[in-house]
Amino acid sequence: xxxxxxxxxxxxxxxMTALVQLPAQxxxxxxxxxxxxxxxxxxxxxxxKPIQADFAVWYRAWGSYDEDRDxxxxxGSSAWRELAGIEQRRFMDALVNPGRYTRKSxxxxxxxxxTTMRTINYEPDDLRDLPPSEIMLSLxxxxxxxRVSSLSSDAVAVQFRIDVVxxxxxxxRAATVFRSAIHQVSAEAHxxx
Amino acid sequence: xxxxxxxxxxxxxxxxxxxxxxxxxxLELMLVRGELxxxxxxxxxxxxxxxxxxxxxxxxxxxxxxxLIGPRxxxxxxxxxxxxxAALLVYPSSALLIATAVxxxxxxxxxxxxxxxxxxxxxLVVLMACLLGRIGADAVSLRAAVSFxxxxxxxxxxxxxxxxxxxxxxxxxxxxxxIAQTRMYGHPLVARVLRTHPALGRAxxxxxxxxxxLFLLTLTAPLPVALAVLxxxxxxxxxxxxxxxxxxxxxxxxASYPALLCTNIAIRTGIGVSVAxxxxxxxxxxxxxxxxxxxxxxxxxxxxxxxAAARETRA
Numbered sequence: 001x002x003x004x005x006x007x008x009x010x011x012x013x014x015x016m017t018a019l020v021q022l023p024a025q026x027x028x029x030x031x032x033x034x035x036x037x038x039x040x041x042x043x044x045x046x047x048x049k050p051i052q053a054d055f056a057v058w059y060r061a062w063g064s065y066d067e068d069r070d071x072x073x074x075x076g077s078s079a080w081r082e083l084a085g086i087e088q089r090r091f092m093d094a095l096v097n098p099g100r101y102t103r104k105s106x107x108x109x110x111x112x113x114x115t116t117m118r119t120i121n122y123e124p125d126d127l128r129d130l131p132p133s134e135i136m137l138s139l140x141x142x143x144x145x146x147r148v149s150s151l152s153s154d155a156v157a158v159q160f161r162i163d164v165v166x167x168x169x170x171x172x173r174a175a176t177v178f179r180s181a182i183h184q185v186s187a188e189a190h191x192x193x
Numbered sequence: 194x195x196x197x198x199x200x201x202x203x204x205x206x207x208x209x210x211x212x213x214x215x216x217x218x219x220l221e222l223m224l225v226r227g228e229l230x231x232x233x234x235x236x237x238x239x240x241x242x243x244x245x246x247x248x249x250x251x252x253x254x255x256x257x258x259x260x261l262i263g264p265r266x267x268x269x270x271x272x273x274x275x276x277x278x279a280a281l282l283v284y285p286s287s288a289l290l291i292a293t294a295v296x297x298x299x300x301x302x303x304x305x306x307x308x309x310x311x312x313x314x315x316x317l318v319v320l321m322a323c324l325l326g327r328i329g330a331d332a333v334s335l336r337a338a339v340s341f342x343x344x345x346x347x348x349x350x351x352x353x354x355x356x357x358x359x360x361x362x363x364x365x366x367x368x369x370x371x372i373a374q375t376r377m378y379g380h381p382l383v384a385r386v387l388r389t390h391p392a393l394g395r396a397x398x399x400x401x402x403x404x405x406x407l408f409l410l411t412l413t414a415p416l417p418v419a420l421a422v423l424x425x426x427x428x429x430x431x432x433x434x435x436x437x438x439x440x441x442x443x444x445x446x447x448a449s450y451p452a453l454l455c456t457n458i459a460i461r462t463g464i465g466v467s468v469a470x471x472x473x474x475x476x477x478x479x480x481x482x483x484x485x486x487x488x489x490x491x492x493x494x495x496x497x498x499x500x501a502a503a504r505e506t507r508a
Contacts, residue, residue, distance in 0.1 A: 003329050009325060
């Protein structure tokens with residue numbers, strides 16, 4: 001009886017895996033029966049459309065507020081600095097690749113923000129506009145904001161932006177697609193309280 | 194044993210391969226343990242801010258349970274993960290160890306939901322299939338688990354190949370050059386070589402396409418042919434590890450190679466060598482014809498079309 005159950009489970013599991021690969025939405029809904037969420041993976045790696053661009057996260061910080069306005073001025077910020085994590089990899093990563101956690105996290109956060117922008121049709125004409133709450137309250141946004149805040153612990157405010165970097169003939173062209181709000185750096189980031 | 198694995202040996206090798214991959218994963222996590230701390234990308238107080246409501250009740254239970262797992266408890270999970278993986282290298286047929294490995298793999302996947310990739314999923318699939326085979330504990334169950342691994346491996350490569358075969362980027366041979374130029378999955382030296390030798394990129398890309406699409410022939414092909422295809426698979430995954438940083442894919446996918454050899458032997462013995470050879474030749478001919486005829490090479494996207502592509506591929 002155990003043997004029959006094992007055979008039945010494996011057979012049904014394989015059948016479900018095969019069906020989930022089909023493009024029809026009805027077939028994708030089979031995933032709702034996977035309690036782990038990871039036993040019916042899709043196997044179309046880097047296809048049909050391979051990854052064509054990179055994300056680059058840049059951030060800047062303000063050391064002080066404008067005394068008259070009690071806010072930070074655009075002109076008073078530091079230079080933009082790239083958030084470390086998606087540097088060029090080493091060949092040693094072929095064996096052990098610890099940097100993948102940071103690299104993939106940054107990429108996933110940027111990808112999720114970009115997806116949300118597309119979902120809510122957010123294409124800002126002026127990147128200085130405050131992003132919508134759907135983005136600002138998302139895990140991806142909060143993670144990046146928290147990260148750049150922790151890197152600017154001696155600042156009073158930080159801001160980050162996401163660039164899409166496309167490559168052609170050995171040259172990289174970056175375009176800013178998203179800019180965060182300006183966030184006050186918390187006391188925790190200052191190492192206080 | 195390696196060329197003619199018994200089902201029991203094939204499952205044991207699958208578990209051992211996965212165990213190596215998991216030990217590498219634990220080492221990597223230890224090397225970036227700073228990310229587990231406050232403001233790190235693996236800080237659970239941040240990445241744990243997920244809704245507890247999921248499609249399945251089990252998912253909700255898991256997420257709610259995670260909220261009770263503090264840093265110390267998670268450190269314990271990592272230790273268990275490493276100890277179990279090491280033990281599986283010595284006792285790969287232990288159902289209890291495999292079950293624990295499945296559980297810890299699931300914990301890690303759920304926790305590090307931003308960073309998981311196909312190797313994590315394949316490892317989970319392989320371990321779960323091996324667990325089912327060991328629970329059955331008889332020859333039929335072992336054979337069923339081995340057959341499942343072979344079928345899953347074949348399906349994964351076939352789907353990847355067909356997906357590439359329908360892509361203008363892959364059919365035109367520009368896909369590898371495009372990927373190699375990115376920082377995320379590329380390498381500057383490889384990108385430079387492919388730019389200066391575009392024929393090399395086209396040949397490599399089309400080779401991957403053909404190899405993946407026709408991988409299922411290994412189920413019936415003569416042993417030397419099957420071994421050659423598997424050797425190409427190892428080379429492919431090692432290449433992906435070196436260029437793209439996908440190091441754990443080597444272990445996750447090669448884990449099922451012994452099962453595939455085992456299934457190949459069983460099929461060729463069951464239906465007869467001449468029938469198997471005939472099927473292999475016919476399938477290869479049909480497959481190659483389909484690849485040659487279907488779609489035709491369309492030009493890859495040109496830089497002038499970048500703007501449209503940017504709107505289309507913001508994700």
